[in-house]
Amino acid sequence: MENLKDLNVLEIIQNRPISKEDYSKLYDYSIKYTDIFWDKIASRITWIQKYRQVKDISFNQDDFRISWYKDGILNASVNCIDRHLKENKNKTAIIFEPDNPNKKSQHITYQTLHDEVCKFSNLLKSKKVKKGDRVIIYMPMIKESIYAILACSRIGAIHCVVFAGFSSNSLAHRIKDCESKTVITCDEGFRGGKNIPLKINVDKAIRNNKLDVQNVIVVKNSHTNIKMVKNRDIYYQDEINNYKPYCIPEKMKSNDPLFILYTSGSTGKPKGIVHGTGGYLVYASLTHKLIFDYQKDDIYWCTADIGWITGHSYIVYGPLSNGATSLIYEGIPTYPDASRFWKICEKHSVNSFYTAPTVIRSLMKEDDKFVKTSDLSSLKVLGTVGEPINQKAWQWYHDIVGNSKTPIVDTWWQTETGGILISPIPNTVKLKAGSATLPFLGIKPEILDNSGNIIQGNSQGNLCISNSWPGQMQTIYNDHNRFINTYFNIFKGKYFTGDGCKKDKDDYYYITGRIDDIINVSGHRIGTAEIESALVSHTSVCEAAVISYNHDLKGEAIFAYVSLMSDVKNKHNLEDILKDWIKEYIGSIAKPEYIIFTKNLPKTRSGKIMRRILRKIVNNEYNNLGDTSTLSDPFVINELIENVNKKLNREKL
Numbered sequence: 001m002e003n004l005k006d007l008n009v010l011e012i013i014q015n016r017p018i019s020k021e022d023y024s025k026l027y028d029y030s031i032k033y034t035d036i037f038w039d040k041i042a043s044r045i046t047w048i049q050k051y052r053q054v055k056d057i058s059f060n061q062d063d064f065r066i067s068w069y070k071d072g073i074l075n076a077s078v079n080c081i082d083r084h085l086k087e088n089k090n091k092t093a094i095i096f097e098p099d100n101p102n103k104k105s106q107h108i109t110y111q112t113l114h115d116e117v118c119k120f121s122n123l124l125k126s127k128k129v130k131k132g133d134r135v136i137i138y139m140p141m142i143k144e145s146i147y148a149i150l151a152c153s154r155i156g157a158i159h160c161v162v163f164a165g166f167s168s169n170s171l172a173h174r175i176k177d178c179e180s181k182t183v184i185t186c187d188e189g190f191r192g193g194k195n196i197p198l199k200i201n202v203d204k205a206i207r208n209n210k211l212d213v214q215n216v217i218v219v220k221n222s223h224t225n226i227k228m229v230k231n232r233d234i235y236y237q238d239e240i241n242n243y244k245p246y247c248i249p250e251k252m253k254s255n256d257p258l259f260i261l262y263t264s265g266s267t268g269k270p271k272g273i274v275h276g277t278g279g280y281l282v283y284a285s286l287t288h289k290l291i292f293d294y295q296k297d298d299i300y301w302c303t304a305d306i307g308w309i310t311g312h313s314y315i316v317y318g319p320l321s322n323g324a325t326s327l328i329y330e331g332i333p334t335y336p337d338a339s340r341f342w343k344i345c346e347k348h349s350v351n352s353f354y355t356a357p358t359v360i361r362s363l364m365k366e367d368d369k370f371v372k373t374s375d376l377s378s379l380k381v382l383g384t385v386g387e388p389i390n391q392k393a394w395q396w397y398h399d400i401v402g403n404s405k406t407p408i409v410d411t412w413w414q415t416e417t418g419g420i421l422i423s424p425i426p427n428t429v430k431l432k433a434g435s436a437t438l439p440f441l442g443i444k445p446e447i448l449d450n451s452g453n454i455i456q457g458n459s460q461g462n463l464c465i466s467n468s469w470p471g472q473m474q475t476i477y478n479d480h481n482r483f484i485n486t487y488f489n490i491f492k493g494k495y496f497t498g499d500g501c502k503k504d505k506d507d508y509y510y511i512t513g514r515i516d517d518i519i520n521v522s523g524h525r526i527g528t529a530e531i532e533s534a535l536v537s538h539t540s541v542c543e544a545a546v547i548s549y550n551h552d553l554k555g556e557a558i559f560a561y562v563s564l565m566s567d568v569k570n571k572h573n574l575e576d577i578l579k580d581w582i583k584e585y586i587g588s589i590a591k592p593e594y595i596i597f598t599k600n601l602p603k604t605r606s607g608k609i610m611r612r613i614l615r616k617i618v619n620n621e622y623n624n625l626g627d628t629s630t631l632s633d634p635f636v637i638n639e640l641i642e643n644v645n646k647k648l649n650r651e652k653l
Helices: 009-014 020-032 034-042 076-080 082-088 110-126 143-155 168-177 198-209 236-242 278-291 309-321 340-348 357-364 391-401 480-487 528-536 574-585 611-618 636-647
Strands: 053-060 063-070 092-097 106-109 134-137 158-161 182-186 189-191 194-196 215-219 233-235 257-263 271-276 299-302 325-329 352-355 381-384 408-410 445-448 459-465 495-503 509-514 518-521 524-527 541-551 555-564 594-597
Touching: 009 020, 009 034, 009 278, 020 034, 034 053, 034 278, 063 278, 063 480, 076 082, 076 143, 076 278, 076 309, 082 110, 092 110, 092 143, 092 340, 106 110, 110 143, 110 236, 134 143, 134 168, 143 158, 143 257, 143 309, 143 325, 168 198, 168 257, 168 574, 182 198, 198 215, 215 236, 233 236, 257 309, 271 278, 278 309, 299 309, 299 340, 309 325, 325 340, 340 352, 357 391, 357 555, 381 391, 391 408, 445 495, 459 509, 509 518, 518 528, 518 541, 518 555, 524 528, 528 541, 528 555, 528 574, 541 611, 555 574, 555 611, 574 594, 594 636, 611 636
Parallel strands: 092 325, 134 158, 134 182, 158 257, 182 215, 215 233, 299 325, 299 352, 352 381, 381 408, 555 594
Antiparallel strands: 053 063, 092 106, 189 194, 257 271, 445 459, 459 495, 495 509, 518 524, 541 555
């Protein structure tokens, strides 16, 4: 039998398919010889100067650091573009599919991508953007968004992409927190035939919050007449061709920040997750290659938005570092009808299709004819991301979309992890509906009880990762102590994911959802505290408690309990007013499905709101509320049950 230490890691990874035996060998090797394994994997990307140490990790409170490929020098845009030019300059790097089905799709070659990124880089440099500066990208799913991301990475600027569905308030917070002087946006975005007023939102964010933004670069997308501020705003199309299609790439240390991406926290303030350059790129590249079984001529489509980590890792950096063809789509899955995704798959002969369970649930409620009228025979891998997928949706995805033969990679990971941590490798790991299956190479998950003890075998508890990996976040921007306390101090020396998990007799992992107060709506993570803060900022609201409840389409939806100020007499249309308030304050994704007005909330004698009870009431579990003896007013529960049942039309339950 082959000696494990002599395993030819790179040869196995390049061959297809990886057998079950190969996976077992690779996994054992990656855990036993971790540094050697990640050293070999790092050779898959291009280094300007090789690192002198694979990893330098310290979980000591006074000297806490996560450092991969120490002192290595590289450039992310070079890895995504330049190194492919010699052999594949005419290969399509990006396929752009517009929202309007009557408009032509566009194919951008690697050479064109190089030229456009370089021109954009030079444009940014002309605006005095330099290495280490933060650049906000508030853009829809258009090709210029990719250009902007890679232009930042080419000159060493730290990009911070803000989801185009966020409101001006949310945008303002991110501009202010990361101290950005430059914003890249467009006049308007398109989504499902509707126009999104992005430039108006940018102007409102800057004006209302008195932000010191010095440059606003505006891409003409809808070509709508918009207000431009003199000496601050420029049109991208009017300037871009003034710049040369070559820009010398900045030499970046492996642990220099590549991007900041904000994610909701259990306090009202979103966290600016910081990812480095070298380790992140190594990990995104490898996970994309293996989990989607990427081969040279594949057409790969991830339906996520670039405003989320999935878009960063599996639209931009993972696929392009592997020289793939990555498809991006501007619209929604049901416009103009529920066949749109499948028509796009047929049109471009998509091989790998990666989407969210909420998309699958929304499409499975439609007639199967919307799927079956398209030829999906090119599909070889189906993927899910963003939240656990229930067995019913998994089965429909497998049987109807995959024709009962295409493997599904049910991937689990987070903004903080940089890439996929638990997932099957297609045609290698046996699938189980609803299970993310087994850990990826180099990842050591553990399930712990609340005391921090490891639970062996068939178990359920808190999901932690006991080791580091190259894609792991480095810090929270300007708040390293919060980083340590949030992720590493709950279970000392281990990364606490915040998710619950159970493991079956075959050691397969099933993610059970958030343990903390984070709501996962259609794959978008939103902090309850952030929504509560927004509600309470309204003059009519005294107090608010926000929880999630089970929703057939969204997986989880938002339910708000609101206590009003004593002088509020007129509640007419107040629920709609508050929903619009949330939409304006945070964005549409944070809008509650229902709002209940109540005089009192269930609180302990110390004043803590018992959200556990509120959640059980909404989820129709009020016969099992647990211990209520600590409540200051136990009688409030019956009133809440009655009001919630009435609101949800559950009188008969």
